[in-house]
Each structure stands twice: as C-alpha cells, then as structure tokens.
Amino acid sequence: MGIKSSFMIAARSLMRRKTKNLSAILAVTLGVTLLVGIQITTDTLENAFLTSLLQNEGEVDFKVSNSTTTGYLTAGDKETITDIAPSAVGIMPELTMQVPAMLGSQYDDSVELAGISTNYPQAFGLFYDWKTGNEMDLDALLVSNTSILLSSKQAKKLGLDEGASLPISLTTEFTNTTGIVVEPPTISLTDWTVEPTAATTDYTLNSNPDSLSLELEQVAYPGMMPSLVALFKMNISMLSLADFDYINVTATGTSNVQVLLQFSLDDGSNFNVTSLEDKSLPVDVETLNSLSFDLSPYAERMLRGDAFLVVISVDGMPASIEISEIAFETSKPVISYSSKIERTELEVVGIFDSKRPGIGSQYSGAVLRLEHLQQWLSLQEREKELDRVSSYLVALQTNHFTSEISEEYLQEQVDIVEAAIPVAVDPDTGDSEKIYSVDSARLTFFSVAEIIMTLLSTILTALGLLITITGVLLITNVQLMNVEDREFQTGVMRAVGENRRGITMSMLIENVFQGILGGIFGLIGGLAFGQTVASYLVSLFGTGELSVQPIISQQVVIFSVIFGVALGIITGILPALRASRVNIVEALRGIKVTFEEKSGRNLVLLGVLAIAGGVFVLLINGVIDKSYEGIWLVEGWNTLDEWRNILIGAGLLFSGLGIVLSRFISRVKALNITALAVWGAPVFLFVVAMGEWIPDISGLAPDILIIGVAEIVIGSVLLVSVNLSPLMSALRTFLVKIKGLKGVGQIAPALISSHKTRSTLTFAIFAVILTLNVTVATLVPTNLSTIVETEQDSRGIDLVVSLNIPEANITGLSYVEELYKLDNHIVDVIGFKTYKSLTNYQSYLAFADPYSSEFDYQTDLLPLGYGEITSEQIRGNATDSLDSNWRYDFYLSSFPDDINQPPVADVTDEQLNEMSKQAWDLFFDNSYTMAAYNVSLSEILSEDRDLGDIDFTSFSGYAGYELEDVNVLRDENDSVIENPIVFTDSFLLPIGIQVWIPMNSSETGFPVYQAFTVAGRLDFQRAGGFPLSSFNFLGGGDFNFMDALGNIYMNKYWANQTSFLAEANGVTSTSKAPNQYNKFLIKTTYDMDDPRIQSIAQAIEEFTNTDDEGYRSLAEDNFYVASTTVLYSRIEQSLEMTQRVVSFLQIYVTFGLVIGAVGMAVISVRNVSERKREIGMMRAIGFPRTQVMLSVLLELVVLGIIGLAIGVVNGVLISVGFANMQGATLVIPWNDIAVYLGFITAIAMAAGAVPGWFASRIPPAEALRYVG
C-alpha cells in the first residue's frame, strides 16, 4: 500500500477520531500561541521602546556642525555640506539656544528655542496642530520675532491643556547687549611736557586743549647742528587699537621742522607714526598733516598710555610747529557695548503635536523662525554677524516613521560624510583639522536601545523558552497518547499488510495536518496574546509616550506555521517510529510496549560520547583553559564562569553515565544516579556555592541561570519519574487503608505508574511552569527589603530638594539657611552641586581618550551628569566607624581596588561601614590614584555580545566584568596607568573603567580632559539608593532615558577644576561659586513615613516658587523653581515599579500555567475516553460512581501535586540562590504557593470532573463494549 492509502487512512482517522484530533490540534495551537505571543510581545516592546527614542529625532538622520572654535556655521556652508552629503534628500539650517521659560506661574528651568527656516525641504515633514491635527502654516504664524510655536510636550510640562486659548505669553530672559557709538578719541593736546634732558635748544611751548604749539629758537651754530626738543605725554587713555584703523595728525609748521611721533604699547613695545630713522615714514609737517597712519598691524594691542613727540629744526634755524589734532580714527563707528539680562515676552501662537511624524517631533521645546532667533542671538554677543546657524540637519529618507532607516546604511552615510569633510589648517600650530563634525543621535539611540533591549529580551526569551518547553511537552504528551491508544489499530494495519513506511507516513500526514491547523490557530492566539500582553505592558510602564502597535514581522508569521508543523512532525516522529515498530502480535494482544530494561548498543555509544563531552567540558577548567582553576581545587568552584563549565560538564557526564550504567545495573538505579547528579549540581551552586564560595556574583549571566534552571528541572523530573513506581505504591498503601478510597487507591496510583512516560510529561509541564512561578513569586519579597529596613538604611534622609538653577550667589543669602528657617523640624540640610548638560557635547563624559586619533565623539561620549561630594557633606563622628551616621549616608557598593579585599559574601553593617569609610578616605584624598582596567564601554555597547556578557543581577552594574579577570591598562612605556578616582551612580559604568571628564573650558572654548578611574559605585538599591541618583526616579512620572544614565561624583579638588561645578578658571556662564548648591538632602525629626514631611516639602516649594516672595524676592529672581521629592514616596514608587516588573513576569509565566491547565484538560478528556472500557469494568465489579470519578480526579491531582512539589522545591532552591546573591533574607511566598496548590487542584478537579462525571454515567454495559 502506498502514499494514497496512507492518505486515506490519515484522512479517515482525522475524520473519525474527532476528540483526539482536536486535542492534538489544541496542543499545537497552545504551543504556537506561546511562541508567537512571546515573540510578538518582545518585538512590540522593542519597537515601542526604539520608536519612543527615535521619535525625538523626527526625520533627522544626522547633523553637521562646526568643529572649529567659532562654533557656528553660516548660510554659505550649506553648499559645502550638500556637496559632501550627496545622498541627502533634505538639508536644513537650525539654530538652537536654551532659555529659561515661565508661562503664567509655571516654570521650566530651560526651554530649547530652535530657529528653523520656514521653507525647509519637504523631506522633513510638517507641523501639525496638537488640537485639530491640521497642518500648520509656519509663515502665517511666525510673523514677528516674539512669535513662537510650542511643542505639545513642552506645553504639557508647562501645564497647558488642549483647552488653552492662544496666544499665550511666555516670559523668558535674553541677554540684551546695547551699544553706544563712541566718538573716536583724540589725543589730548594739553599737559604735554618737555623731557628736560632732551632739550638741546630754547623753545616756547604752548599746549592747550585746542593745539600744541612749539617754537624753536635758533641754535648757536645754525647749519652745523639741528635744534631738538622732545616732549612726552603720560596718561593717554588705554585704548584698544582693534577699534581703530588709522591715526590722523593735523599740524602746520615751518618747512624746516621734522617730527617723530611714537606711542607705547601694553606689551612694552612701541610704534612710530613718524620716524627719524625709518625713511619710509615721512617726517616733515606737510606729509604729517596729510598722512593716515595705518593701525592695522597693531589691532591686537592696547595703548599703554604714554606718547613721545620729538621736534627737530633740521637747519638749526628758528622753526615752529602747531599740532591741532592727533586723532585715532576708524571707518566704522566705534560702539561701546553693555550686556544685560532682560525679560522678554514671547507669544505662543500655536502648539504643535510633538508626537506626530515630521520635523515637529524633533522638538520638545519651542520653535522660532530662523532669522528671528538669529536676531535674538545677536543681542547676546558682540559679534554682530546675523548669518549663523548651529548646524545643518540632514535627512537621508523622507519617512522614518513608516520605514525605519537601516542602522548600517546610516552608519555608512555618516562615515562617507565624515570622510569628505574639508580640512582647515590652523595658522598658529600648523595642525590640520576638519571644519565640520557629524553626529547622529539616531545612531546613538540605536546602540542605546540595543543595550536595553538585549537585557530585556534576554530575560523574556529565557522565560519564553522555558515556557515554550511546556508547550512542547504538552504536544509530545498528546502525540504519545495518540500512538499508545492506536497500537491495536497499527497492529491490525501491519497484519493486513501495511508496511512500516506506510504507517509512519499516515501518522506523519496526520501530524502535518494537525501542525498546520495548530500553527494557524496558534498564530491567531499568539496575536491576541501578544496584543494583550503588549497593551498590558503599556499600562504597567505607561508613560503614554509609547505607541504600542503589535509588531508582527513576516518571519514570525511564517516561522509560527513552520514551527507548528515542525512541532507536530518532530513530536510525532518518535511516536510514529515507535508505532511502526510495533510488534504485531503484541499489539493485537494489547501488550504494552515497555522500555527495554537494558540500554542497547547504540545508546551506550551515545552515553560514552556524552561522558567524553562532559569530561572535556569539566577539563576546560584548569586544564584546557588555564585562566580557570581546576575543579580539584577549592578555588575552582568560586567563579560563575567556572560554574558554567561545571554545570554543563556534570550534566553531560552524568547523563552519559546513566545511559552506560543502565547496561550493567538496573535502569532505575542508573537513572537515579543521573537524576541526582543533574539536579544536585545546580542546587549546589544556588544553595551552597552562591552563599559561601563565590565572592562576586555580579556577573551572573542568563545562560548560567538557564542552564541551572534547566538542569534542576530535568534532574528533578527524572528523579521523580524513575522513582514513580515506588512512590505510587506508597501512595496506594496509604490510600487502601482509607475507607471509601480503597478502590480509588487500588486504581489511580497503578494507572499513573503504568503510563510512566505520559505521567512524567504531565507533571513535567507543571514542574517547569511552577518552578518559574515560584521563583518569580519569591523574587518579589526576597528582593525588596521591607519599609522598616529601608527606613533604617536611609539614615534619616526624608526629603530631596532640587533647584532648577544653582542658588543665588548673594553674600549673606544661603538657601540651606533659609531652609532651616522654614521649619524647625528640619534638623540637617546638606547642599550639593550637580550639573548635567543634555545638549552641549563638550561637557559630556568621554569613554576613550579624547586626545587620541581613534576618538570618535559619536560613540565615545555620553551625557552623564556630574556632582561634587565633599567631606563636609558626610556627617557623623569621623573616628567612630560604628557611628551609623558616619559616611553611611552614601552607600558604596564597590570600592577602590585595594580596599576591596578580601571580599566577604555577607558583609555586616559594621564591616560595610568600615569599608565605606576607607573608600571615602581615598575618595577625598587628591593624591590617591588607582589603576585603570581594560574594560571598555564600547565593547559592551558593541553588537557582538553574547548572553554571557550581560549581567543578570538586576541593574546593579551592567558590566559582566570582575576586576581580577581583567588586566590593568598600560601606557606605551608599559607602566600601569593610574588616575585619580571618581565614584558613580550610573548602572552603565563598569568599575575600573577609565573615563575622561572635561575639566574646564579653555580659552578656545574647548574642554580640557582629565582621565579618571571609576573606582566605586554608590548603592542605588538599598534605601531607595543614593538619594541623588537620577536612576531612582525611574517609574516616577516622566521617564527620561538620558537622566537615567546617572552621574559621576568628584571630590572638591577635582570639582573645583571644572567650570560647571566651580569657578575653575574665571567665571563662565556655567560656573558656580563655593556653596552655590542646587540639590539639598534634608533630614527631619519626623519618621520617614510621616505625612508631615509632605507639608514641609510643600512649604519649601511655596517658599521658593512664589513670585516676588520668599526666595524669589530674596534672590531677586523669579525664575527659581524648587522641586521636592519625599524619599518615602520615591521608595514606594520604586517598590511599585519592581512589583510591576515582577507582575509582568508573573503574567508571562502564568501563561505557562494556563497551558498546563488546558493541557491537563486535554489529557483528562483523552484519558477518560480511552479508558471507557476500564471504567465499565470498574462499574461492573462494583465501583461506585463517586470512586470512578475520584480515581479520574486523583490521577490528575496527584500528577499536579507532584509537579507543584517539584516546582516549589526547585523554585525555593533557586530563590535561595537569588537571596544569596542579593544578600537578602529569603522570603517564601507561602500564600502564592497556596494559591498555586489551589489552582492546580481546581484545574485537576475541573479537568477531571467533567469527563469523569460523564464516564461514570455511561451504563457499564455500554462502556464495556468500547474498543479503542
């Protein structure tokens, strides 16, 4: 019989065996649903995240700005840029500046004003009104230099809603420079005196404001010698010669007069307007009168204030000269400027939707017409050039919102443009430099998003993978049942002459059909699932910014159907093969195919291979890879990388051993050894090693976790499976003693142990899912310390106040003192200086040497914030490390290298205090330096990361490095590079990394970089973390990714070298005076959760934020805004956030539980229908209906409970590992476990009761007639 008959048989069995087919299809459906759903969720999340990041970029792919000292581009640069960026579809000029803004009583510390040309290219899209959605006509709206468009983002921040009627006036400050035209100065002609020694003749000097007249008498020997008089003049005004072009002298005199006129300069040199020696300079009065002396060679100089005049009568005869004017002149008027900050009212003429596609989405501030902003900007500086733009924006394609630009293409284009930038030669140094710089925020976002998504999707994929396993288990289970209950039929088919291939074929055809149907249904289910979870996610993390459209990639659709079919086939192949091998006679007689007791030869070979593989992997530690220690050493068990190999090696070794041994000893014994070893290895890791041996678990990677969890689950399931018979006979012994359950006890346990494979698969589903569930459920209480602990850990800091700008620098006015005055319950206020610029890349932190040729400021700079921590800010008794106040307000979770020894797994508070104190001592020691290590951020940011590189221990250090595993950096002379140290609260920075901080703006306006080693990380887990860490604001209101990057903290010495934390090198616009703070930590006498703290916070805000009152009146500045954060509510928020994350994970894993439930129902229905006959027998020999039902139920309940027990034990063991890792107390969520128990019992009841009830209702005679 051929394929045709296979088809016929398959078709017939598909038609006839409806329940069974449906259950198989359902199983595939569930599996595919899981897979597709998880994939869609992950994709959607990633896309939503990336979109929200990229949306800020509108249609802009990169921008080109001036990289030379002038800092600006002009209209003329557009042509050059067009030439070097041939692929651009749009280029537009943009000018930006930051201004403070006040709308009514709402303040924002700074608003970005962007000047854009209103005739920008189509490629950049349009502006849309946020209310009506209509296209905005920029030309009609932006009519004057006070007309602005506000972005909807900014409008919301300023408290506007869509009902606001326009125009609204927005107050801002512009630096206004006013100039007065200065009359060209003339050299005063009074007060000229004769230098006594220089006179060689008699003279008459008459100097008055109008003229300087000098008459020389005849000398004794006229014709022989000239007469000479030298005059000098002090106190000429100090005059910048840059303002003047030439000197004009108005003089009359006799023809025999010669004149020398000399001016001294600020650098000690001088210049002659006329010269006696230099023949090129005329000396006679006539030419002096008509001469314009060119001052341009001296444009950079100042007059020192003295001049020198020599008058000679060449023939010694009487002579006279009258100078009526010595004037400094210029072709342009000389203007004297004075700068003043002035209030300006801008009119908001429209509000555009900054979430709509188009250029508008790029702006979160306000938009002006380019020429208007140029006008405003020109007021700020003396430079009167109107024609200047900050940068040219370049778009490479027209619609980024519907088709995202490829990262590779963008990078390629940026590289092309970068290579084509013209070079200019610096006339002073002779160095050549590129005149433009190109930067693409879009590219940065790509890589940033990648980090976050890799983390997130790794976790999700790991979970998803484990959950999908349950789906596979379910399908296999159902397929296995298919074969089991078809053995008879197969026997008949074989008996009537169907060959093995035919049987396999007909079963495969069935499976493919089921797989396709299941794949399609699964796709639909997965879409629904993905959509639901994705929108739930948005409600969980919702900032309202994420647009969540489920992302259904074509691959997912194709993949899911293929996966369904493949799943059907793969899970079907084994049973089909088994079916085709059926012994005809045995099948017809109903003899169950049982496992061979001993391993066959092929199997033994496989076992030997596994043993060899296992031994090889184990030998990697210490033998093959010398960087690991061997497992025969104690040290060989103390790093996670060593454990990775131990886990894999032990797993392989013992699996192989079990297979080989079962050829010689009984399979049960052999497999028991395997199961115990496979289960024991990771348990040992979690429970013992993580607690005691492994000092640093910060590098726990998901792959170790997945391997560990997989081995725990496999080991435990195998262990229970091989011991199922004794376990069940124990259960039977117990049950048959109970009256009314004797019959049930006789049947149910025997049934379970007779279908060992099926039973194992069933409880394995629950074991996997519940292991995950219990682990996740345990994570919450274990991970989070209670409020009480938090209160202790916070050391009494109740409140954080942030000022939008540093406090006023007015003598006798201190914000700290003002705060003390506000409420006498405030007992301590500590002021801090922090600084962060999101727009000025010259203040960004560099991750590579900015002076090296390889430095790429697109990838090597990140906008981290800076802060100063001084020793005065840390309170307490310095000599007493037990003083809980001492240096404990700011936790350090890592320390400079030489005090981080030897690390103790469980650090007591005293030890932590002591270590923290030592670390702070080093921090405050300017002369202390620490080696920099070979860890780089670019490696972390690069794409070729694998799972092992990612740190899984929450966000406490995205590093994956341990200092002992990496080398110190050496310079070209091979000496260790040592730098001063800084601390950080950024999760991004690995400890030991070398960073460069722009210390100050030099004269040229470019930063001077200083290298540092990141030596310690401020704890942001305990007590809600370091109170200033911006990371802690995650989940509370607006999520700003850039803020979450964190800060670098310097000691006072280094903070003083920067202009953004101190007056490093003269006052600049960013520099701060000592004690000019902008953040304040406040302790009160109240308990942490006292609501009165909220009142203090309100009082502070009222004091600071009321116009012309309180602090605003004291500082005479109505732009001050204080925002307060009550630490308790922040901790609550972060608790809530963690709970949200966990509840999201719960939903994820609970889906597995649902699969388990449905699977159980499927299995139960199948069980009952195929056991109709046995049920008939039971009824025939006197089983009451209740006991029939009970035995159906009991089977499921027992399997469910075995699964639960395995899950709880495994989950708790894994959680012990987590608790060890976090140093937290393990809290077992008994409530959740009780819920799971209830859930499983309920499922088993529901799944078993309905078919059981129907079964018990069938008249026994009918049930007995049932065959297969």
Next chain:
Amino acid sequence: MTVITDMKNEYSKIEDREPLLVISGLHKRYSEGKSNEVHAIRGLDLRVQKGDMMAIMGPSGCGKTTLLNMIGHLDRRSEGKIIIDKIDTGKLSDGQMTAFRRDKIGFIFQLFNLFPFLSAVENVETPLLLQGVKAGVAREQAKMLLRELGMGDRLYHLPSELSGGQQQRVAVARALVTEPSIILGDEPTGDLDSTTSTDVMNLFRRINKLTRQTLVLVTHNRWIAEQCDYIVHMTDGKISHVEQGPFKTEEESK
C-alpha cells in the same frame, strides 16, 4: 407444546427449591422512542434456583448478552421485574445498585476485562477492597483463591503477561472472591482454545459443586452449554425452550 409442558415441569421443580433469581415480564428496548429502536428483550420470565448452573444459548442478536447485562445490572431495563436473593432491584438507587452488584454478582467476560495495569492478585483483591475489607486481609484472600485456582506462581504478573486461560482464571477468581450470589459469564470461553475452554469449564463445574455457587453462562458453544445443569434457549428476546440436563459428561463427549 412439549416445550411448554417441559417448562412447566421445570418451574414446578424450581418452586420446590429457593429461587435465587426471579425475572418476570422483562423488556429491554435500545434507543427507546427513536426510529432505530431495537426491542432486544420482549417480555421474558425466568427463575434460577440457588446452586444452579445454567447456560443461555441462542442465535446472535437474540438478546443473550442483553439478558445477562440485565441480570448483572450493568444496564437498565425498560420494564419488568428482577429479584435476586429476595431483593427487588427495581427499587434500588444507583448507589445501592452498585453495592448490590459488588456484593451479589460476579462477572466473567469473554475478553476477561481485567485491569491491564493491575497484577493478577491486585485484580482479584479489588472487589474486596471495594467492600471495605482491610488491604492485608484482601490480599491474603486473593492469594489463597488464586493458589486454589492454580495461579500461585503468577500472582504478580500483569494480565498482558498471562495466557488467555490464565487471564480467565484470574477473572474467575475476581468474580468469586466476594462470594457473590450469582456468577454471570458472557462467553467466558469464547476467546479460548478448546483445551483451555475445557479447563475453564471444569473449573466452573468444580466451583459449582464445591460451593453451590449459582452460575449463569451465555454461550453459543453447545459443548460448553452441555456442561451446565440446563440450557435456556432464546430467540427474538424470548425464551424459546429449556433443555434439562444432565447432558453427556466430558468423557462421553470425547
């Protein structure tokens, strides 16, 4: 007419003794009220005395098995009355019926219907456990009985590991173990070869003689039927006639 006379004679004879099973006016209709209604038993009366060994014979579809299922209360009757051991089963609830079946009736099936996942001894002890007998006691009784039936060396084998005859012995043991009032056999030897059949029938006769156990066997094997005390012949859901034994002994038939 002779048939009727014979039957009357039978009944008069039966009345002398204690009637264990009394059936009167029994009807069974399958798919009642539907177009495909089958009237399997059409007003049947029967009495069986305690200790009788009775065979029911008849062509296929005459209602033999249906009648047996009615007696064994594996199926509901459409109308009529069945009294077993002085109990009118019509008044029993489902629970009482199950207990009745457990205590009063032993079944032996053509396909043995042993629980495939229970060993021989477990199969046998199950009815005892259902009666609430202590597990240890039940196990002992089951073992004893199996040993008596010559299955002492097969106590812990699964049915699939036993031959047909052995399986049927286990089935017999299971039917006997509760010492029911009546044992019903539906083609108990139908699946067995003639030698094994003989063994099983000898077993039945021995049991019948030793314990005065009432046996009702359905068969279409004349030879099997002749091992019984009398044969009830059925056609079209009714008893056509009763053939009174004794028939030829085993030796004679050979």
